[in-house]
Amino acid sequence: MNINLTLIGQTIAFAIFVWFCVKYVWPPITEAMSARQKKIADGLSAADRASLDLELAQEKASKELQKAKEESAALIDQANKRAAQIVEASKDDARKEGEKIIEQARAEIQQERVQARDALRAEVAAIAIAGAEKILETSVDAKAHSEMLDKLAAEL
Amino acid sequence: MAADTPVEYIKHHLTNLTYGKLPEGYERADGSVVQEATWTMARTGQEATDMGFMAIHVDTMGWSIAMGLLFLGLFRMVAKKATTDTPSGLQNFVEMTVEFIQNIVRDVFHGKNPIIAPLALTMFVWIFLMNSLKLIPVDYIPSVAHALGLEYFKIVPTTDPNGTFGIAIGVFLLILFYSFKVKGAGGFAKELSFTPFNHWSLVPFNLVLELLALIIKPVSLALRLFGNMYAGEVVFILIALLPLWIQWTLNVPWAIFHILVITLQAFIFTTLAVVYLSAAHEDH
Numbered sequence: 001m002n003i004n005l006t007l008i009g010q011t012i013a014f015a016i017f018v019w020f021c022v023k024y025v026w027p028p029i030t031e032a033m034s035a036r037q038k039k040i041a042d043g044l045s046a047a048d049r050a051s052l053d054l055e056l057a058q059e060k061a062s063k064e065l066q067k068a069k070e071e072s073a074a075l076i077d078q079a080n081k082r083a084a085q086i087v088e089a090s091k092d093d094a095r096k097e098g099e100k101i102i103e104q105a106r107a108e109i110q111q112e113r114v115q116a117r118d119a120l121r122a123e124v125a126a127i128a129i130a131g132a133e134k135i136l137e138t139s140v141d142a143k144a145h146s147e148m149l150d151k152l153a154a155e156l
Numbered sequence: 157m158a159a160d161t162p163v164e165y166i167k168h169h170l171t172n173l174t175y176g177k178l179p180e181g182y183e184r185a186d187g188s189v190v191q192e193a194t195w196t197m198a199r200t201g202q203e204a205t206d207m208g209f210m211a212i213h214v215d216t217m218g219w220s221i222a223m224g225l226l227f228l229g230l231f232r233m234v235a236k237k238a239t240t241d242t243p244s245g246l247q248n249f250v251e252m253t254v255e256f257i258q259n260i261v262r263d264v265f266h267g268k269n270p271i272i273a274p275l276a277l278t279m280f281v282w283i284f285l286m287n288s289l290k291l292i293p294v295d296y297i298p299s300v301a302h303a304l305g306l307e308y309f310k311i312v313p314t315t316d317p318n319g320t321f322g323i324a325i326g327v328f329l330l331i332l333f334y335s336f337k338v339k340g341a342g343g344f345a346k347e348l349s350f351t352p353f354n355h356w357s358l359v360p361f362n363l364v365l366e367l368l369a370l371i372i373k374p375v376s377l378a379l380r381l382f383g384n385m386y387a388g389e390v391v392f393i394l395i396a397l398l399p400l401w402i403q404w405t406l407n408v409p410w411a412i413f414h415i416l417v418i419t420l421q422a423f424i425f426t427t428l429a430v431v432y433l434s435a436a437h438e439d440h
Binding site (some may be wrong): 002003004005006007008009010011013014017018020021022024025026027028029030031032033035036038083 | 254326
């Protein structure tokens, strides 16, 4: 247990170790630690912000969805109305067309009846003339009796 | 081993490997007489004592420097590739230690000085490593040294008062330096003269008290550490004297207990040094 130069040697060694630690060991380690601390804090706040953003986005999305639903419902409504209109209009058209066709047919029938009557009338006149010829035994001069014949035909 | 009786065994284990200067005309243990003053390795404890102040404990210096280099090497390696991402196992361990020291310094030290925390880290880890050499069985390394031709070999630097006083002197110089730097020579002198009793007539009394308190700081630091480690070492040596089959029943609990003592003493030394330095920074 002698006190000797070791004392001074130990002090010098201590001083050198402390110097080295102060200069080369402590700063990089503590810097890395505080940098990591900052990183973690940043990460946490980013996560907070992200969850807030997510909430907002979800809200917005549900709003959009609601709007889209409303729009689509309106569209369907409109389409239904339009379809009904079209159906109504086509029914109308069809009815008109039908009436027109019926009208035309009636007109044609009328015309044919007139024609047939005329033809019949002519034929009846001819037959009447033939009958009269037979009765009179002479030919009837068509020219001379045309007035009478026409009168007859008109009566038929 | 050169020891035959228990007393010799204990003495042998408590003697440092000393390299020093023997005075002219000194009669050595083997009867030869030194012709002129020479630097040589002491062959007996008596020779080591007679070398006086001009001697150095090679084992204390060697092991303390080795432990210091181990500490700095390990921490420097981690510091160099310190990552801000997920740290690896070793970096975790180093950061844990650094954080532990940061907490102590934050709690105890109230000034602003970037030196204090790394200083405390150095003290804590270095002293811890030196103390933990004690857990190596007492005969292992001295036996190896003996086989290599070294008569004495005491591996725990903190069981050598030179080792602990050396560190305490370093702390003491820092206390003086910061006292002068922060308070100024006048302020420091005033603090020594006018506390605890603020009256001119009590200045001499105050001075004696305060100077004593100042000097007792490094002495208490060094002696506390030395005393604890030395006593523990002596008990280990005593246990080693028992019959082989019974040793484990005593040295296992003692070693387990010393895991606590080693850490605690390093912690106390560090904390008290920081407390003293904090007081040195306080300007009244």
